[in-house]
Amino acid sequence: MSNTPRKPLIDQRKLEAYSGSPGSIPPKQTIEDRSWMVQRVHGDTYGPYTQNELENYATQGRIDLTSMVLHPRITKNQWIAVGRIAKLRELILQSTRANAEVNASRAQETSTSKGDSFSTASSVTILISGVSNIILAIFWMVFIITIPISIALVVLAIFEFMFYSGRDDMTRAKFRSSATTLGVCGIVCGLFNTISLVCGIITLANLPKKTSRKRVVL
Known part of the structure; x- marks a missing residue:
């Protein structure tokens, strides 16, 4: 058996570039590159999407940390968890915090009723x-x-x-x-x-x- 280490499934340099890491190498991808696929936890697959669309969905809470994403180059056609991409993870967490604050505010500003x-x-x-x-x-x-x-x-x-x-x-x-x-x-x-x-x-x-x-x- 060969002792040569297996090549990682994900192109780490491109993944870091997409995640916004300092000093990383930009991926060969444009904003109009419609290659992202999304798989929800129940198994349904959606796409293809552009990078901007994917980020917007993360901001809107339409994808969460249980979702999987796939890209021909960045993920080497392998499904990976959204949480492994720093930028998407950050957008999802920001959306979750914002929704929690809105819900808490609405709960405190409840309407009065006759029985109150x-x-x-x-x-x-x-x-x-x-x-x-x-x-x-x-x-x-x-x-x-x-x-x-x-x-x-x-x-x-x-x-x-x-x-x-x-x-x-x-x-x-x-x-x-x-x-x-x-x-x-x-x-x-x-x-x-x-x-x-x-x-x-x-x-x-x-x-x-x-x-x-x-x-x-x-």
Whole structure:
């Protein structure tokens, strides 16, 4: 038997060149070279692709570290794991980190619903305040000099009804911000409507807590 070492299946110089290693020899390949094939973990094969297309797919998360790639020259027509190519591995890991951060952010910015404990107390008191403001606005309209008070109460009631009807489509942060504003306005208008004053205090006391955002590091 010959003691001559077997030649590696992968042209290491070209592989390093593609991976962006310093001082490596560029492969005989152009951007328009459509020779890359991709095999997913379930066995299906796709391609051929150009180098740019392959990198875009890695960035978009359409290929992962379980995928295999093949190239006539760079991999010597042998299927190799995507993770063996440094540039593709880096792009895939960056995409994974970005997706994890987006998912974590979306989880913290969940929409409120009718059954949420933080929305029920505040939204109901705001609705009660709106109804009482309409009733008191009619009362204050009896006197011409107090018509501006009636207008202010009606305007506040309109915003309170808008808030109550759209509460299910709000994020936690938006709900907290809007409820705070209406609660403060209700307290101010409490000079002319005691019910609005009480509802404003209850609203501010039952605001949803702020959620802290933590950076996800993989």
